[in-house]
Amino acid sequence: MTEYAPIRILGVGNVLTSDDGLGPTVIKHLEAKFTFPDAVEIIEVGTPGLDFTPYLADATMVIVLDAVRAKSEPGSVRVWRDEELLSAPPVARTSPHEPGLREALMATELTDSSPGNIVLIGVVPETLEAGTGLSDTVQAAVSEVEALVLKELECLKVAAMPRSEPAEPDLWWL
Numbered sequence: 001m002t003e004y005a006p007i008r009i010l011g012v013g014n015v016l017t018s019d020d021g022l023g024p025t026v027i028k029h030l031e032a033k034f035t036f037p038d039a040v041e042i043i044e045v046g047t048p049g050l051d052f053t054p055y056l057a058d059a060t061m062v063i064v065l066d067a068v069r070a071k072s073e074p075g076s077v078r079v080w081r082d083e084e085l086l087s088a089p090p091v092a093r094t095s096p097h098e099p100g101l102r103e104a105l106m107a108t109e110l111t112d113s114s115p116g117n118i119v120l121i122g123v124v125p126e127t128l129e130a131g132t133g134l135s136d137t138v139q140a141a142v143s144e145v146e147a148l149v150l151k152e153l154e155c156l157k158v159a160a161m162p163r164s165e166p167a168e169p170d171l172w173w174l
Contacts, residue, residue: 005060005116007158009149011044012052012066012101015173019074019125019138023065026145028169033146034160040153052104057113063152064101065145067138068122075137077144080120121148132173 011027013020024044031042045055056062070078086105101120108114123145126135134142150160 005058006041007039007061007063007153007156008041008043008055008059008115009063010055010065011042012047012064014047016130016132018127018129018131018133019123019135020067020128021132021134021173022067022123022125022138022142022145024173025134025169025171026065026142026149028171029142029146030149030160032163032167032169034150034162036153036160037158040158040160052101053107056104056108056115056118057111059115060117061152061156062115062118063149064118064120065149066101066120066122067125067128068120070122070124072124074124074126074135075141076124077141077148078122078124079148080122082118085118085120119152121145 009027009030011023011025013023015021015024024046027042027044036042039060043055045052048055068078070076072078085102105114105118123138123141126137133139153160
């Protein structure tokens with residue numbers, strides 16, 4: 001157990017349903033390109049359902065990366081913060097793996113373990129059909145999502161250090 005409240009970057013999604021694999025894909029890109037301080041936990045969580053709450057609990061900041069339903073064109077990047085996620089929540093899950101982010105946040109409130117801050121960075125999917133790769137439309141948004149994650153960390157005065165020799169992302173599902 002850590003002695004500090006971590007910053008968690010969570011890649012949510014099912015890598016077997018095309019664009020729902022956005023979160024895990026971005027996580028693998030970040031791991032391949034950067035190193036992070038010990039206070040930053042980068043986790044590919046898949047589709048956690050009922051197990052989502054512990055990933056949110058007792059963190060300084062949680063950055064969730066996921067495919068989202070929104071009234072925008074496929075490939076559009078959207079950002080929601082803190083109370084927006086509870087008061088007028090987007091449908092954060094685009095697959096049947098429920099409960100989702102909103103319910104997990106409500107559970108952390110009941111146990112007084114809510115994260116200090118939370119941000120959902122989502123991309124509107126083009127397809128959620130069976131398949132192991134992102135559509136070209138959503139793949140084109142990956143670098144924008146990466147940049148938003150780095151900007152969030154920068155606002156917290158946490159630096160991700162570029163690797164001297166970036167690796168190929170370990171997209172084990174492809």
